[in-house]
Amino acid sequence: xxxxxxxxxxxxxxxxxxxxxxxxxxxxxxxxxxxxxxxxxxxxxxxxxxxxxxxxxxxxxxxxxxxxxxxxxxxxxxxxxxxxxxxxxxxxxxxxxxxxxxxxxxxxxxxxxxxxxxxxxxxxxxxxxxxxxxxxxxxxxxxxxxxxxxxxxxxxxxxxxxxxxxxxxxxxxxxxxxxxxxxxxxxxxxxxxxxxxxxxxxxxxxxxxxxxxxxxxxxxxxxxxxxxxxxxxxxxxxxxxxxxxxxxxxxxxxxxxxxxxxxxxxxxxxxxxxxxxxxxxxxxxxxxxxxxxxxxxxxxxxxxxxxxxxxxxxxxxxxxxxxxxxxxxxxxxxxxxxxxxxxxxxxxxxxxxxxxxxxxxxxxxxxxxxxxxxxxxxxxxxxxxxxxxxxxxxxxxxxxxxxxxxxxxxxxxxxxxxxxxxxx
Numbered sequence: 001x002x003x004x005x006x007x008x009x010x011x012x013x014x015x016x017x018x019x020x021x022x023x024x025x026x027x028x029x030x031x032x033x034x035x036x037x038x039x040x041x042x043x044x045x046x047x048x049x050x051x052x053x054x055x056x057x058x059x060x061x062x063x064x065x066x067x068x069x070x071x072x073x074x075x076x077x078x079x080x081x082x083x084x085x086x087x088x089x090x091x092x093x094x095x096x097x098x099x100x101x102x103x104x105x106x107x108x109x110x111x112x113x114x115x116x117x118x119x120x121x122x123x124x125x126x127x128x129x130x131x132x133x134x135x136x137x138x139x140x141x142x143x144x145x146x147x148x149x150x151x152x153x154x155x156x157x158x159x160x161x162x163x164x165x166x167x168x169x170x171x172x173x174x175x176x177x178x179x180x181x182x183x184x185x186x187x188x189x190x191x192x193x194x195x196x197x198x199x200x201x202x203x204x205x206x207x208x209x210x211x212x213x214x215x216x217x218x219x220x221x222x223x224x225x226x227x228x229x230x231x232x233x234x235x236x237x238x239x240x241x242x243x244x245x246x247x248x249x250x251x252x253x254x255x256x257x258x259x260x261x262x263x264x265x266x267x268x269x270x271x272x273x274x275x276x277x278x279x280x281x282x283x284x285x286x287x288x289x290x291x292x293x294x295x296x297x298x299x300x301x302x303x304x305x306x307x308x309x310x311x312x313x314x315x316x317x318x319x320x321x322x323x324x325x326x327x328x329x330x331x332x333x334x335x336x337x338x339x340x341x342x343x344x345x346x347x348x349x350x351x352x353x354x355x356x357x358x359x360x361x362x363x364x365x366x367x368x369x370x371x372x373x374x375x376x377x378x379x380x381x382x383x384x385x386x387x388x389x390x391x392x393x394x395x396x397x398x399x400x401x402x403x404x405x406x407x408x409x410x411x412x413x414x415x416x417x418x419x420x421x422x423x424x
Contacts, residue, residue, distance in 0.1 A: 007116045007127050012037040012109045013193055014130040016206070023101060025071040026192075026206040027358060030111045033202040037111065038359065039128075040071050042104035044121065047072075048096040051081035055100055056318050059362055068362025072100035072207065073214065073371065076326050076354035083336055086343045091351040092179075093212060093378055100360065101209075136194040138415030139186035142380075146424040147177045147348045150400060156345045157396040163341060164392045171268045172332035172341050175387030176403055177348055178421065180414075182380045188213040191375065191413060199298050199409035203369030205357055212378045214352060217409065219297055220304070220370040222327045222356045223320070227363045229311035231277065231320055235329040236370075237269045237389050238262030238303030241405035242296070256301050257294050263303070265389045266292060270305045272328040272335060280320035281309030299408045317364040321356075327370045330354035332389060352376060353385040375410055384410045 016026045016039055024041040047054050047070075059068070075097040077088050104122040109115075118127065148156070153176055160172045192206045192215045199217050207214040221234040240256035243249040256262055270288060277286045286309040295302050311320045331354075332338025353376070358368035375384045386406040388399050404422055411421055 001121075003120045003124060005118045005120065005124060007107075007118055009114045009116050010128075010130040012039055012107075013133055015039055015107065015128045017131040017133050017189065018128045022208065022210050024103070024208050025101065027071070028196065028204040028206070029202055033200065035110065035112045037109040038071070039107040039109070040069075040101075040103035040105065042122065042125075044102045044104050046099065046101045048099050050097045051078065052098070052318060052322050055098065055360075056316075059316075059318055059360065068102070069106060070100040070102050070360045071358070072098075073352050073357045074098055074321070074325065074355045074368070075352045076330065076350040076371075078355065079326050079339060082322060082325060083339075085336065086340045088343060089347065089349045091349040092383070093351065093376065093381075095212060095351055099209060133193050134187055134190045136190045138413075139182040139184055141414065141416065142181050142183045144178070144180040144416065144420065144424065146179070146421075147346070149424065150422065153400055153403070154396040157390055157394060157399050159345065160341065160390040161392060161394055164390075169337045169341065170333045171265060171389050171391045172338040173330050173354075173387050173389050174342060174399075175346060175350060175354065175385050177346075177383060177385045178407065178424070179383045180381075182382070185380045188215060188377050191215055191377070195375070195409065195413045198412055199373060201297065201373065203358070205369065207357070212376065214357065214374060214376055216357060216369070216371060216374040218357070218369040218372050218374065219295065219302060220327075220329065220372060222368045222370045223324060223366060224368075225311070225317045225320065225364065225366045227365045229317070229364065230308065231281065231311055232306065232308045233273055233277070233324070234304050234306050235266075235269045235273055235327070236302045236304045237266040237329055238292075239388070239402055239406065240301045241401065241408075242299055242301060253294060253296065253301050256303060257292065261391060261393050263292055265391050266303050266305055268333050268391070269328045269389070270307060272331075272333045273307050273324065276324040276328060277307060277309040277320075279323040280311050280315040282312040285310035285312075299412075300405050317366055318360070321366065321368070325356070326354055327356065329370060329389070330372075330387065350385065354387070373406070373409060375413075382414075
């Protein structure tokens with residue numbers, strides 16, 4: 001039986017600090033980026049899979065809001081269950097491609113109203129007690145490496161532009177992975193709080209999944225769906241490094257906003273997402289509400305666009321999600337050609353990165369971010385990944401610089417100098 005209990009307001013981060021279970025989730029979106037945060041704990045059940053089948057079956061009957069809310073991720077390599085694609089190497093952490101978890105207790109923080117409500121499936125336990133967030137101190141890194149050197153990366157950008165010149169595709173999102181090992185396993189939640197401080201974003205998230213945790217501060221919405229089937233997406237394509245000098249920073253913003261290359265890169269993904277939407281949405285309902293909106297974050301500027309559509313029966317929300325998966329901003333266009341090319345060039349599995357993270361509900365509603373600006377950690381091991389859309393007029397050196405700019409927030413959080421990343 002579901003019970004609802006209003007509680008005195010507390011900060012989500014201080015509330016989460018008191019959770020010590022092996023599986024729990026925090027989705028953190030305070031103003032000015034969002035209104036609601038969610039904290040979920042006391043695991044009831046989990047779905048681990050390499051395809052959507054079990055989750056589809058579990059969500060087949062609609063339920064009231066919060067009665068059947070699931071938190072977790074859809075890993076990028078679910079793509080191989082949706083399309084005929086090149087085989088994918090196994091992920092180094094051995095994670096399932098899909099993990100969604102349902103919890104006994106879900107805390108809903110309304111930052112605008114400063115109100116807190118707990119939804120419980122089990123007899124009420126004492127409410128979480130706010131605790132001071134543990135001060136952060138970077139852990140010493142014993143080993144740091146990458147799956148691509150600078151020479152490798154530049155060469156592969158050129159390979160993609162050659163494929164584009166030959167008419168094989170329009171765009172491919174090439175990614176590079178950084179891997180490392182701490183001398184001593186750190187407190188992963190304090191890393192999340194520090195990343196959030198350095199690089200606040202609309203979709204900050206922390207997932208604790210046994211000995212693996214996901215630490216994310218993503219600025220990008222993959223899909224938001226309400227219970228009526230209205231679906232929205234805000235793909236990001238086009239980025240520029242920020243500068244501490246105000247004049248240089250404004251020049252960077254202006255250059256990005258008027259860059260033909262970045263606008264073309266963005267438009268290609270908008271067209272791809274419109275096509276993906278049309279597979280499950282009513283004819284004529286797919287609309288582009290805005291193109292080339294510029295958003296500024298502490299370490300980077302972005303261009304994003306806004307798309308919406310109305311899911312039509314017999315399609316479900318999960319049908320629409322799978323029709324749009326993986327996020328087009330992380331693949332390229334045409335999608336299958338771009339994914340296969342990147343599989344060949346990258347060689348390592350992306351895992352969770354480039355997939356989606358957030359929540360799904362039994363009433364058909366959902367909110368999922370694109371998994372970027374994300375650190376995956378297990379014990380002393382960690383990895384994170386960065387990428388960028390390569391188009392016909394991409395300049396390899398500029399793409400290299402953009403990839404380092406996207407790594408800046410996580411590197412700063414971990415105490416890694418940008419020149420050390422560039423030298424790998």
